[in-house]
Amino acid sequence: METLQTILREPIITTVLLALIPLVFLLIYALVTLYGEMKMAAHIQNRLAYMENGWHGTLQPIADMLKLLQKEDIIPTAADKFLFILAPYLVFMGTYASFAVVPFSSVFIGSNIDLGIFYLVAASSLVVVGLLMSGWASNNKWSLFGALRSAAQIVSYEIPGVLAILGVVMVLGTMNMQTMTQLQDGGIHNWLILGGNFPLGQKLALLPFMFLLFVIYLLSSMAEVNRTPFDLPEAESELVQGYNTEYSGMKFAIFYLAEYANLFLVSAVVVVMFFGGWTSPFGEFMSGPVWGSFWFVLKGMFFVFLNIWLRWTLPRLRVDQLMYVSWKVLTPFALFCIIAIGYIMVM
Amino acid sequence: MTAFTTYFNDIYRAVSSAMIGMKITIKQMVSPTVTLQYPHVKKQMPDRVRNRLYMNFDDCIGCELCAKACPVDCIDIEVMKAPPTESLGETSTGQKKRIYVTKFDIDIAKCCYCGLCVFPCPTECLKMTDVYEFSEYDRTNLIYNFGTMSPVEIETAKLKVKQYDEEQTAKKAAAAAQAAAAKAAAAAAPVPAAAPTAPTPVAPPAAQTAPAQPANQEPPTTQL
Numbered sequence A: 001m002e003t004l005q006t007i008l009r010e011p012i013i014t015t016v017l018l019a020l021i022p023l024v025f026l027l028i029y030a031l032v033t034l035y036g037e038m039k040m041a042a043h044i045q046n047r048l049a050y051m052e053n054g055w056h057g058t059l060q061p062i063a064d065m066l067k068l069l070q071k072e073d074i075i076p077t078a079a080d081k082f083l084f085i086l087a088p089y090l091v092f093m094g095t096y097a098s099f100a101v102v103p104f105s106s107v108f109i110g111s112n113i114d115l116g117i118f119y120l121v122a123a124s125s126l127v128v129v130g131l132l133m134s135g136w137a138s139n140n141k142w143s144l145f146g147a148l149r150s151a152a153q154i155v156s157y158e159i160p161g162v163l164a165i166l167g168v169v170m171v172l173g174t175m176n177m178q179t180m181t182q183l184q185d186g187g188i189h190n191w192l193i194l195g196g197n198f199p200l201g202q203k204l205a206l207l208p209f210m211f212l213l214f215v216i217y218l219l220s221s222m223a224e225v226n227r228t229p230f231d232l233p234e235a236e237s238e239l240v241q242g243y244n245t246e247y248s249g250m251k252f253a254i255f256y257l258a259e260y261a262n263l264f265l266v267s268a269v270v271v272v273m274f275f276g277g278w279t280s281p282f283g284e285f286m287s288g289p290v291w292g293s294f295w296f297v298l299k300g301m302f303f304v305f306l307n308i309w310l311r312w313t314l315p316r317l318r319v320d321q322l323m324y325v326s327w328k329v330l331t332p333f334a335l336f337c338i339i340a341i342g343y344i345m346v347m
Numbered sequence B: 001m002t003a004f005t006t007y008f009n010d011i012y013r014a015v016s017s018a019m020i021g022m023k024i025t026i027k028q029m030v031s032p033t034v035t036l037q038y039p040h041v042k043k044q045m046p047d048r049v050r051n052r053l054y055m056n057f058d059d060c061i062g063c064e065l066c067a068k069a070c071p072v073d074c075i076d077i078e079v080m081k082a083p084p085t086e087s088l089g090e091t092s093t094g095q096k097k098r099i100y101v102t103k104f105d106i107d108i109a110k111c112c113y114c115g116l117c118v119f120p121c122p123t124e125c126l127k128m129t130d131v132y133e134f135s136e137y138d139r140t141n142l143i144y145n146f147g148t149m150s151p152v153e154i155e156t157a158k159l160k161v162k163q164y165d166e167e168q169t170a171k172k173a174a175a176a177a178q179a180a181a182a183k184a185a186a187a188a189a190p191v192p193a194a195a196p197t198a199p200t201p202v203a204p205p206a207a208q209t210a211p212a213q214p215a216n217q218e219p220p221t222t223q224l
């Protein structure tokens, strides 16, 4: 027991254990979301989805996972082996590294750095490198097309996304995600989507711009996680499966996990920026570290749900439409919002 | 200015149509599904549905009408005329069976469920049932052998038929010998005037009709 305690007090061990907490969360979350997405997709299409394993097929995600784990891991002969193997891990790493600055609760945040959201944007950009790498290494035209599209898409959507983040940073005056959350503490009326914790006039003036920024960020984040209607990199009807066409078994599972992790990450950013992170909507009621993580996950899951809902509603955009939305609609609107917010904050 | 309005119009249309779409999908999501959990729940088939063929071999009289009606030739029948002395029993409709059906196979894999074999059957022994789950791992299992005669039975039947045939030929030979003897006796008779009424000319007309059968309707004079 004593040795265990001394081991646990060792800073390296604690760091590793703390770093693993989001991973455990992500694995459970991925299984739940996998099930939820299949069920939602099915019910939207008036089907039933999994019904056989367990009650209403609840054990199916576990069966799927076991299948992926024991599947043969095929590496194409003509592939660039090193990059091929590295790519999925890089993709997941980029996403997972971003979780370091996500405040799950008032007491749990991997790294409470002042550059929080800036670091998050930088680290999640690593995903593009991974995707390009996988497309290139697969030595397959579909994969390469998928990867190129994905790079073009993510790079162009990062601009309105980052501009939206900039608007929020201008309002809150901090890039530290924990501080961002604390500034919105005190109840639903203090959340940034409702104008934030400001005097009434400023609050009302901020409200429409916050809503616009929220929509802009939501759309660009959806594009960044490569999900319908922005799933051109994976466009099944044209590109088989895009950049992960050649992947199978465990590597494919990691791509999948990274996609879901990314989905939660952008939802978490939305929650932290506009919906008060882990703060309770009822002020003091039901607040505290444990409730905090509950609220955080609940809000995050709501945006995951929204994402899935949109995915099964809208058809895929064309490449030119995709670029149009990013450069001609989202970016000018984000710039406009930033200018307006600048005036409001100065006044 | 028009470009300006189209720009905002486009945005408005995109947002509103997305909203409409989302409203529709969420409505669909909460509305009950109509999926039938197939292996557990089965749909009630309508009456007179045409699926797997059922054949009641006991009623078959071996007329081969079904095999002739089938457009894809999936009914394979082999028959053998039974000697009249043999009693094969009766069908449930009261018809006497006169023919051994030594083989009655239906290749259900070829069957197109047209039901054309059902109607010509005089004893109504073919029927289309509502069974539709009969997949097999081996294609040969889809050839249904409805015939109930065992190889031994077939052999004995063949023997019987052979015996009967032999008896018949023996009888015929005997009859022919008798006839020949009678003819010879008649020819040897010293009264030629009585010959035309004698029974001997009976054989020649019979011999004449036999070759006449294949000839068509045309008068024999033109043929010659």
Ligand code: SF4
Residues within 6 Å of the ligand: B053, B069, B070, B071, B072, B073, B074, B075, B106, B110, B111, B112, B113, B114, B115, B116, B117, B118
């Ligand atoms: S149902 Fe049609 S295809 Fe099938 S055996 Fe009868 S006649 Fe032939």
Ligand code: SF4
Residues within 6 Å of the ligand: B059, B060, B061, B062, B063, B064, B065, B066, B067, B077, B120, B121, B122, B123, B124, B125, B126
């Ligand atoms: S038509 Fe009926 S009786 Fe005739 S061979 Fe076919 S099944 Fe038998």
